[in-house]
Every structure is written in C-alpha cells, then in structure tokens.
Amino acid sequence: MSVIVFLDNKDGAFVKSSLEAVNYAANIASVKGVDCIAVSCGKLSNEVLESIGNYGASKVVSNNTENADNSQIASLVSNLVESNSASIVVFSHDFSGKAVAPRVAAKLNAAIVSGVVELPNFDGGFTVKKSVFSGKAFADYKVNSEKAVLSLLPNSLDVITTDNKAEVIADSSDLGTAKMVIKEFKKKGGEGKIDLNEAExxxxxxxxxxxxxxxxxxxxxxxxxxxxxxxxxxxxxxxxxxxxxxxxxxxxxxxxxxxxxxxxxxxxxxxxxxxxxxxxxxxxxxxxxxxxxxxxxxxxxxxxxxxxxxxxxxxxxx
Ligand SMILES: Cc1cc2nc3c(=O)[nH]c(=O)nc-3n(C[C@H](O)[C@H](O)[C@H](O)COP(=O)(O)OP(=O)(O)OC[C@H]3O[C@@H](n4cnc5c(N)ncnc54)[C@H](O)[C@@H]3O)c2cc1C
Structure with a gap:
C-alpha cells in the first residue's frame, strides 16, 4: 500500500508546485500509515532525486525518458499505482498535472477531484475540499471509488521540510512511443524573469x-x-x-x-x-x-x- 505522487521538473530541478504536492501526499500517507512514493520522469541528478525525501517521500521512482508526453507519463504513473497497490494518486493542479491527472484517472477507473485545497477527511469515508466557481466558493467532494486521483491547487498549504533523503529507484520500463514530440522549448519571458505560475x-x-x-x-x-x-x-x-x-x-x-x-x-x-x-x-x-x-x-x-x-x-x- 502507498500513496503515489507525480513530480514535474524543469531545468534539472523539481518545480515548486510539485514539492507542495509531495508534502500533501506524504501527509495523506502518514494519516493512512503507508509509504509516500514519488514518481519522476526525465534525467535528474541523484542529489535532486534524493532531496525529495525532504518533502516527505520515502522513495522516488525515476524513469530517465526525456521529454515524455502526457500519455507516456500517465502510463508510467498508472503502472506504478497498480504495482504498488496504491489507492490515492496526487498531482499538482499545474500545467502538467491538469494534463496527466485525468488520463491516469481514466486508466485506473478512479474518481478524480481536481483543485483540492485541504487534506482529505477520512472520518467515516473520504471527503476532500476543492475550490469551485473560479475560486468564489469551496465544495466538499465525497469519493466513493476504490482509487482516487487528487490534484492540489498550488500555494494552498504550507510546506514542511525535514533532512530526510528519499531512496532512489531507477525505472527502465518502456513508456511506448510518444504521441506528441516536443521539438523545442522557447522561454516566454526574458532570461532570469520569474515565472508567473511559480511566483510567490x-x-x-x-x-x-x-x-x-x-x-x-x-x-x-x-x-x-x-x-x-x-x-x-x-x-x-x-x-x-x-x-x-x-x-x-x-x-x-x-x-x-x-x-x-x-x-x-x-x-x-x-x-x-x-x-x-x-x-x-x-x-x-x-x-x-x-x-x-x-x-x-x-x-x-x-x-x-x-x-x-x-x-x-x-x-x-x-
Ligand atoms: C468574457 C470576458 C472575459 C474577461 N477576462 C478577463 C481576464 O481574464 N482578465 C482581466 O483582467 N479582464 C478580463 N476581462 C475584462 C474585464 O471585464 C475588465 O474590463 C478589465 O479587467 C479592466 O481592466 P483594467 O482594470 O486594467 O482597466 P479599467 O477598467 O479601465 O480600470 C483602470 C483602473 O485604473 C484606475 N486608475 C486610473 N488612473 C490611475 C492612476 N493614475 N493611479 C491609480 N489608479 C488609476 C481607475 O480608477 C480604474 O479603476 C474580461 C471581460 C469579459 C467580457
């Protein structure tokens, strides 16, 4: 049993919203008394991978495939959910999470609650709060399915770090052929400009x-x-x-x-x-x-x- 969380990366490091998602997943894992396993796709240094333990993941499964497309990442995550008998999968509700989380939910026949803002409440079931109507209200969603995919709204919760390191597990599974190939990344802002999506x-x-x-x-x-x-x-x-x-x-x-x-x-x-x-x-x-x-x-x-x-x-x- 475990809680699985997907980590997105940019320029050799994990993006801030993913770190929040790991902390969130680790909190759920701790309530459930199970492991929090992070999943990363792309070439990253061992040091960066291990550092995800600071945010609460006990293990990080790392697949080296560069520029994997959303369907390949969805396959990687859902295969790990199955092989680890996980019942909860966490994404950040950011650019990649919005694209991959629904695909994973469809593959696993799982409920999806996108844009959650609080830890789930497991008293007598499984409910979780999400933001609705463009942030004007909140709604409590009840999850009835065996598996659930949650995407966390960035900047919803404070992040707590430790000195722990995660165990790095190399994954060499074949993710199949990409349906879409990214040929070039062009930065929108000038060099060194702070990314609006990540800005505090x-x-x-x-x-x-x-x-x-x-x-x-x-x-x-x-x-x-x-x-x-x-x-x-x-x-x-x-x-x-x-x-x-x-x-x-x-x-x-x-x-x-x-x-x-x-x-x-x-x-x-x-x-x-x-x-x-x-x-x-x-x-x-x-x-x-x-x-x-x-x-x-x-x-x-x-x-x-x-x-x-x-x-x-x-x-x-x-
Ligand atoms: C379907 C739809 C979608 C839309 N989506 C968006 C959206 O995503 N984002 C968005 O922003 N808008 C959106 N709009 C437009 C929105 O309705 C407003 O028209 C727009 O936000 C107004 O922009 P503004 O406040 O810059 O300009 P204005 O409404 O012209 O306001 C300018 C303000 O500046 C103040 N001001 C003037 N001079 C000074 C000064 N010297 N010092 C200090 N204050 C001064 C004025 O008092 C005024 O309050 C959308 C509209 C529609 C119909």
Whole structure:
C-alpha cells in the first residue's frame, strides 16, 4: 500500500508546485500509515532525486525518458499505482498535472477531484475540499471509488521540510512511443524573469498606467521585491504587455502570497484569476474601485506618486 505522487521538473530541478504536492501526499500517507512514493520522469541528478525525501517521500521512482508526453507519463504513473497497490494518486493542479491527472484517472477507473485545497477527511469515508466557481466558493467532494486521483491547487498549504533523503529507484520500463514530440522549448519571458505560475510575489498593473512607456516603475518594483509581473486583459489586448502576463478568468490563474494590483479596477473576470492570492494590495486613485472590496490593504492614490515611493521604501528595506 502507498500513496503515489507525480513530480514535474524543469531545468534539472523539481518545480515548486510539485514539492507542495509531495508534502500533501506524504501527509495523506502518514494519516493512512503507508509509504509516500514519488514518481519522476526525465534525467535528474541523484542529489535532486534524493532531496525529495525532504518533502516527505520515502522513495522516488525515476524513469530517465526525456521529454515524455502526457500519455507516456500517465502510463508510467498508472503502472506504478497498480504495482504498488496504491489507492490515492496526487498531482499538482499545474500545467502538467491538469494534463496527466485525468488520463491516469481514466486508466485506473478512479474518481478524480481536481483543485483540492485541504487534506482529505477520512472520518467515516473520504471527503476532500476543492475550490469551485473560479475560486468564489469551496465544495466538499465525497469519493466513493476504490482509487482516487487528487490534484492540489498550488500555494494552498504550507510546506514542511525535514533532512530526510528519499531512496532512489531507477525505472527502465518502456513508456511506448510518444504521441506528441516536443521539438523545442522557447522561454516566454526574458532570461532570469520569474515565472508567473511559480511566483510567490506578483506586481500587476492595468489600464490606469495609461501606456506601455509607464511600465518601468512596475518592473522596477517587481525587480526590487523579487516578484513576477502581470497585467489585466485589456493591457495585453492592446499590446502594452505580452499575453502570457494576462491574469484572470481568460488568462493565467495565480495564487501568490502577495498580489499588488496597480491601476486595475477589479472587474469580476480579473478577480477570478487572482482572488486566491494570500494577501492583496490595491493601488487605485478611485476610492470606489471594486478591487478595494477584495483587498487586504488598499492605497487610494495616484500610481505615479505611490509606486515610486514604494520602490524607494523597498530599496531602503533591502
Ligand atoms: C468574457 C470576458 C472575459 C474577461 N477576462 C478577463 C481576464 O481574464 N482578465 C482581466 O483582467 N479582464 C478580463 N476581462 C475584462 C474585464 O471585464 C475588465 O474590463 C478589465 O479587467 C479592466 O481592466 P483594467 O482594470 O486594467 O482597466 P479599467 O477598467 O479601465 O480600470 C483602470 C483602473 O485604473 C484606475 N486608475 C486610473 N488612473 C490611475 C492612476 N493614475 N493611479 C491609480 N489608479 C488609476 C481607475 O480608477 C480604474 O479603476 C474580461 C471581460 C469579459 C467580457
């Protein structure tokens, strides 16, 4: 018996959302009194693989196949679920988890609950809380099937680490032919830019900035804070900022620890992508702007006066 968790990697390291998923899976395994086994696909150093023990996995099964496609990863994970008689499989509800988790659920004839935000409750059954209606509500889902696939919403739970190392088990099983081959990865942002999906701090701006020439102060604030930059949809639509920075219902949904919104009105479609941020700071010259209702901290003022002062204060703090 065990709980299986899939780990995604980028540039030779595991992505942050996967580490959260391992911690989550390890907590379930501890409640159930079973092992937490992590599954990794791609070439990674032994040191990186072993380090997954810090997050609670006792073993990590590593398959060396490079650039495996979603169906190959689904085969790898579901075969390991069967061979370890696992009943719970965990993914992060991130880019790869969204693609692989449903495939694994279909292969295993398992229930799937995507976007879970809390540990399951096993008192008298198996229920788990998930985020619904673009983060506006939560629902408790009851799992009735023998096997269950859960995907954890990134940044939902605090991660606790130890000095433990995981036992590395090499897997040389043939994953079959890829149905889709990735020929080239092209980075969207500039070199060294913080990935919006992984960012803990995000500085975002909207039409209140008047034009693309005014983004210097937004980028400077982001750089001083070590934050990623984001924007509202109209700003991306008119070409002031690249589309991959657009957050909201039709853009990227994020859940950073801190979201600073500058000159953004707070329309419902924008909030749908950012309302899971832990702390929201709104800077708007209109005290009636709807965003203030969702804000933890609000500054009523002109962005062109407030943001340079914030940059200076953050520099002084650094
Ligand atoms: C189907 C659909 C999907 C959509 N999806 C998305 C989405 O995913 N993401 C998204 O963002 N939008 C989305 N929208 C658009 C959304 O409804 C809003 O129109 C948009 O979010 C508004 O962008 P904004 O706040 O930047 O601009 P505005 O609404 O023009 O607001 C600008 C704000 O800046 C403030 N301001 C002006 N000057 C200053 C200054 N000097 N200092 C400080 N504040 C200032 C103003 O008071 C105002 O509140 C969608 C709309 C539809 C219909």
């Amino acid at each position: 701090l995000v500085v975002s701006a909207g039409r209140g900035l008047k034009g693309p020439e005014n983004w210097g102060m937004v980028e400077e604030l982001a750089s001083v804070l070590g934050a990623a930059t984001a924007c509202s949809r109209p700003v991306a639509d008119i070409g002031w900022r690249p589309h991959h920075e657009h957050v909201g219902q039709t853009g990227v949904a994020i859940s950073p620890n801190l979201y600073i919104a500058i000159g953004i009105s707070g329309a419902i479609q924008h909030l749908a992508g950012v309302n899971r941020s832990k702390v929201i700071v709104v800077i708007n010259k209109d005290s009636e702007a709807p965003f203030f209702k969702a804000a933890d901290y609000g500054i009523v003022g002109d962005a062109f006066e407030v943001v340079p002062k914030l940059v200076a204060a953050a520099k002084a703090l650094n």
